[in-house]
Amino acid sequence: MLGPDRFAPRLHDVPHEELEAAGIRGLIIDLDNTLLGFRETELAREHIDWVARAHERGFRIVMVSNNFSTRVNTLAAQLNVACFPNALKPLPFGFLRAKRCLKLRRREIAVVGDQLFTDVLGGKICGHYTILTEPIELKDFAITRFFRFFERLMLRGKR
Ligand SMILES: [Mg+2]
Numbered sequence: 001m002l003g004p005d006r007f008a009p010r011l012h013d014v015p016h017e018e019l020e021a022a023g024i025r026g027l028i029i030d031l032d033n034t035l036l037g038f039r040e041t042e043l044a045r046e047h048i049d050w051v052a053r054a055h056e057r058g059f060r061i062v063m064v065s066n067n068f069s070t071r072v073n074t075l076a077a078q079l080n081v082a083c084f085p086n087a088l089k090p091l092p093f094g095f096l097r098a099k100r101c102l103k104l105r106r107r108e109i110a111v112v113g114d115q116l117f118t119d120v121l122g123g124k125i126c127g128h129y130t131i132l133t134e135p136i137e138l139k140d141f142a143i144t145r146f147f148r149f150f151e152r153l154m155l156r157g158k159r
Contacts, residue, residue, distance in 0.1 A: 002154055004120045004132035011035065011112055011133060012050040016057050019110060024129055026060040026102040028095060030113030031075060031083075032067055037137035043078060051079045060102045064094045064111075066118060089113075090122030099126070115144065116151040 008014045011034065019027075029035065035047050051061060063076045063083040076083030082101050087094025095111070102109060106127035113119020114135040123130040135148075 002116060002121060002124070003158065004116070004130040005110075006129075006131045007133075008112075008131055009134050010046070010136075011131075012044075012046040014112075014131060016054055016059070019059070020057070022110075022129065023108060024110045025058070025108045026062075026104040026110070027054070028062055028064050028098045028102075028109060028111045028123070028128070029081075030089075030111075030115070030119050031063055031065040031072055033114040033135040033137060034112060034119075034133050035063075035079075035136075036075065039137065043075060048079065051081065055080065060104065062098045062101055064089065064098050089118035090125060092122065092126050095122055095126045095128070115147065116154060117147045 011029065032038065035043060054061060061081045063072065063079070063081050064087045065072045065083065065085050066087050066089050068086040072083055072085040084094045084097050099106070099109060107129065110129040110131055111119055111123030112131045112133060114133045116132060120130045120132050
Protein backbone atom coordinates (compact mmCIF):
# COMPACT_ATOMS: atom_id res chain seq x y z
CA MET A 1 0.00 0.00 0.00
CA LEU A 2 2.70 2.48 0.96
CA GLY A 3 5.32 1.80 -1.69
CA PRO A 4 5.79 4.47 -4.37
CA ASP A 5 5.43 3.50 -8.05
CA ARG A 6 8.96 4.70 -8.71
CA PHE A 7 12.08 5.92 -6.92
CA ALA A 8 14.29 8.68 -8.32
CA PRO A 9 17.31 10.45 -6.81
CA ARG A 10 15.97 13.82 -8.08
CA LEU A 11 13.00 14.96 -10.14
CA HIS A 12 15.30 15.74 -13.07
CA ASP A 13 16.41 12.10 -13.13
CA VAL A 14 12.96 11.10 -14.38
CA PRO A 15 12.84 11.14 -18.21
CA HIS A 16 9.83 12.93 -19.66
CA GLU A 17 9.46 10.09 -22.21
CA GLU A 18 9.02 7.58 -19.41
CA LEU A 19 6.17 9.57 -17.86
CA GLU A 20 4.50 9.93 -21.25
CA ALA A 21 4.78 6.18 -21.82
CA ALA A 22 3.08 5.62 -18.44
CA GLY A 23 0.19 7.84 -19.51
CA ILE A 24 1.19 10.70 -17.20
CA ARG A 25 0.20 14.17 -18.44
CA GLY A 26 0.40 16.20 -15.26
CA LEU A 27 2.60 16.54 -12.18
CA ILE A 28 2.03 17.60 -8.60
CA ILE A 29 5.44 18.48 -7.20
CA ASP A 30 6.52 19.00 -3.61
CA LEU A 31 8.86 21.90 -2.81
CA ASP A 32 10.90 21.38 0.37
CA ASN A 33 13.67 18.85 0.00
CA THR A 34 12.30 17.79 -3.40
CA LEU A 35 13.12 20.91 -5.41
CA LEU A 36 14.98 22.84 -2.74
CA GLY A 37 17.02 22.09 0.38
CA PHE A 38 16.15 23.95 3.58
CA ARG A 39 19.28 26.06 3.44
CA GLU A 40 19.04 26.72 -0.27
CA THR A 41 17.37 29.84 -1.59
CA GLU A 42 17.62 29.22 -5.32
CA LEU A 43 16.28 26.43 -7.48
CA ALA A 44 18.84 24.24 -9.21
CA ARG A 45 19.28 24.94 -12.93
CA GLU A 46 18.52 21.25 -13.62
CA HIS A 47 15.08 21.54 -12.01
CA ILE A 48 14.24 24.79 -13.79
CA ASP A 49 15.25 23.23 -17.12
CA TRP A 50 13.40 19.98 -16.43
CA VAL A 51 10.16 21.84 -15.68
CA ALA A 52 10.59 24.12 -18.71
CA ARG A 53 11.11 21.13 -21.03
CA ALA A 54 8.13 19.36 -19.44
CA HIS A 55 5.98 22.41 -20.22
CA GLU A 56 7.22 22.36 -23.82
CA ARG A 57 6.16 18.73 -24.09
CA GLY A 58 2.67 19.63 -22.86
CA PHE A 59 2.84 18.49 -19.24
CA ARG A 60 0.69 20.44 -16.80
CA ILE A 61 2.47 21.08 -13.51
CA VAL A 62 1.48 22.44 -10.10
CA MET A 63 3.26 22.66 -6.78
CA VAL A 64 1.62 21.39 -3.59
CA SER A 65 3.48 22.17 -0.37
CA ASN A 66 2.84 21.89 3.34
CA ASN A 67 4.98 24.97 3.73
CA PHE A 68 3.11 28.23 4.33
CA SER A 69 5.87 30.75 3.73
CA THR A 70 5.70 33.28 0.91
CA ARG A 71 8.74 31.66 -0.69
CA VAL A 72 6.48 28.87 -1.99
CA ASN A 73 4.70 31.40 -4.20
CA THR A 74 7.95 33.02 -5.29
CA LEU A 75 9.55 29.74 -6.31
CA ALA A 76 6.42 28.46 -8.03
CA ALA A 77 6.28 31.69 -10.03
CA GLN A 78 9.91 31.13 -11.06
CA LEU A 79 8.91 27.73 -12.43
CA ASN A 80 5.79 29.15 -14.02
CA VAL A 81 3.49 26.79 -12.12
CA ALA A 82 0.42 27.32 -9.93
CA CYS A 83 0.96 26.53 -6.28
CA PHE A 84 -1.08 25.30 -3.35
CA PRO A 85 0.78 26.04 -0.11
CA ASN A 86 -0.34 25.04 3.38
CA ALA A 87 -1.68 21.80 1.90
CA LEU A 88 -1.70 19.58 5.02
CA LYS A 89 -0.46 16.53 3.07
CA PRO A 90 -1.21 13.61 3.31
CA LEU A 91 -4.77 14.93 3.66
CA PRO A 92 -6.39 15.09 0.22
CA PHE A 93 -7.52 18.75 0.12
CA GLY A 94 -4.40 20.15 -1.54
CA PHE A 95 -4.23 17.27 -3.99
CA LEU A 96 -7.91 17.69 -4.89
CA ARG A 97 -7.43 21.38 -5.57
CA ALA A 98 -4.37 20.58 -7.65
CA LYS A 99 -6.25 17.95 -9.65
CA ARG A 100 -9.04 20.41 -10.40
CA CYS A 101 -6.44 22.91 -11.58
CA LEU A 102 -4.71 20.30 -13.80
CA LYS A 103 -8.03 19.16 -15.32
CA LEU A 104 -6.72 15.60 -15.67
CA ARG A 105 -7.82 12.18 -14.51
CA ARG A 106 -6.34 10.61 -11.38
CA ARG A 107 -4.02 8.20 -13.17
CA GLU A 108 -2.78 10.88 -15.55
CA ILE A 109 -1.19 12.69 -12.61
CA ALA A 110 2.11 11.84 -10.92
CA VAL A 111 2.86 13.10 -7.41
CA VAL A 112 6.56 13.75 -6.85
CA GLY A 113 8.02 14.26 -3.39
CA ASP A 114 10.67 13.27 -0.88
CA GLN A 115 8.41 11.99 1.92
CA LEU A 116 6.63 8.67 2.12
CA PHE A 117 4.07 9.78 4.72
CA THR A 118 3.03 13.04 3.10
CA ASP A 119 3.71 12.99 -0.66
CA VAL A 120 3.47 9.29 -1.47
CA LEU A 121 0.74 8.38 1.00
CA GLY A 122 -1.36 11.42 0.04
CA GLY A 123 -0.83 10.75 -3.66
CA LYS A 124 -1.85 7.15 -3.26
CA ILE A 125 -4.96 8.03 -1.24
CA CYS A 126 -6.00 10.19 -4.21
CA GLY A 127 -5.21 7.45 -6.74
CA HIS A 128 -2.23 9.11 -8.42
CA TYR A 129 1.02 7.65 -9.72
CA THR A 130 3.72 8.36 -7.11
CA ILE A 131 7.45 9.05 -7.35
CA LEU A 132 9.60 9.18 -4.21
CA THR A 133 12.76 11.28 -4.52
CA GLU A 134 15.74 11.36 -2.22
CA PRO A 135 15.64 14.31 0.21
CA ILE A 136 18.06 17.04 -0.89
CA GLU A 137 19.12 17.78 2.70
CA LEU A 138 18.86 15.48 5.64
CA LYS A 139 18.57 18.16 8.31
CA ASP A 140 14.79 18.31 8.80
CA PHE A 141 12.22 19.58 11.22
CA ALA A 142 11.79 17.28 14.24
CA ILE A 143 8.45 15.97 13.02
CA THR A 144 9.94 15.08 9.64
CA ARG A 145 12.86 13.31 11.32
CA PHE A 146 10.33 11.28 13.30
CA PHE A 147 8.64 10.11 10.08
CA ARG A 148 11.97 9.47 8.36
CA PHE A 149 12.64 6.76 10.94
CA PHE A 150 9.49 4.89 9.88
CA GLU A 151 10.25 5.54 6.23
CA ARG A 152 13.55 3.72 6.59
CA LEU A 153 11.77 0.80 8.23
CA MET A 154 9.14 0.62 5.49
CA LEU A 155 11.58 0.96 2.64
CA ARG A 156 14.28 -1.35 3.96
CA GLY A 157 15.69 -3.31 1.02
CA LYS A 158 13.30 -1.78 -1.51
CA ARG A 159 15.36 1.08 -2.98
MG1 LIG B 1 9.28 17.65 1.01
